[in-house]
Amino acid sequence: MARGILTEPLTRDAFAPFGDVIETSGDPTMIINQGKCGRYHDLAALDMAGANARAGISLFLSEKRTLPYLLEMVERHPLGSQAFLPMTQAAFLVIVCPDDNGKPGHPRAFITEPGQGINLHRNIWHGVLTPLSDPGLFSVVDRIGDGDNLEEFRFEEPYEVVRGS
Numbered sequence: 001m002a003r004g005i006l007t008e009p010l011t012r013d014a015f016a017p018f019g020d021v022i023e024t025s026g027d028p029t030m031i032i033n034q035g036k037c038g039r040y041h042d043l044a045a046l047d048m049a050g051a052n053a054r055a056g057i058s059l060f061l062s063e064k065r066t067l068p069y070l071l072e073m074v075e076r077h078p079l080g081s082q083a084f085l086p087m088t089q090a091a092f093l094v095i096v097c098p099d100d101n102g103k104p105g106h107p108r109a110f111i112t113e114p115g116q117g118i119n120l121h122r123n124i125w126h127g128v129l130t131p132l133s134d135p136g137l138f139s140v141v142d143r144i145g146d147g148d149n150l151e152e153f154r155f156e157e158p159y160e161v162v163r164g165s
């Protein structure tokens with residue numbers, strides 16, 4: 001019997017220990033382009049560490065998943081942050097875990113509002129990209145460079161992520 005995780009809404013404060021929420025909330029930081037564009041400025045802490053590190057932009061086209069979702073493993077990137085920016089106005093599932101002496105602690109599952117993106121801080125345990133609708137098209141800003149930037153952890157007993165309030 002898998003252990004249950006209830007999803008919760010993604011908010012800046014709730015996600016703060018794990019990363020940044022990228023969204024157009026409130027007034028723009030500045031108005032640009034002859035007054036025709038609001039710039040929501042510098043919303044995420046990008047972190048690219050290690051040899052020959054640089055930021056890269058990739059596109060992910062991922063199969064959608066459905067809830068209840070069986071969480072069998074999480075991963076982390078010790079050398080860099082990873083941002084997921086949906087190319088559609090669709091919610092997606094974000095799973096993160098605190099670190100517990102080098103292993104993932106109890107997972108938390110967030111469902112984004114349409115249009116929200118996230119930036120995972122470096123070395124944060126997370127589930128892989130999990131769209132909830134097709135097309136699961138995302139732009140991804142993460143670290144390109146030398147060295148091993150992927151650590152995976154498979155749970156002995158999976159979790160079952162179910163829709164919360």
Ligand SMILES: NC(=O)N[C@@H](O)C(=O)O
Pocket residue numbers: 075082126127128129
């Ligand atoms: N492996 C890869 O590029 N993607 C994962 O890091 C992920 O978090 O989806």
Ligand code: NI
Pocket residue numbers: 075076077082126128
């Ligand atoms: Ni990742």
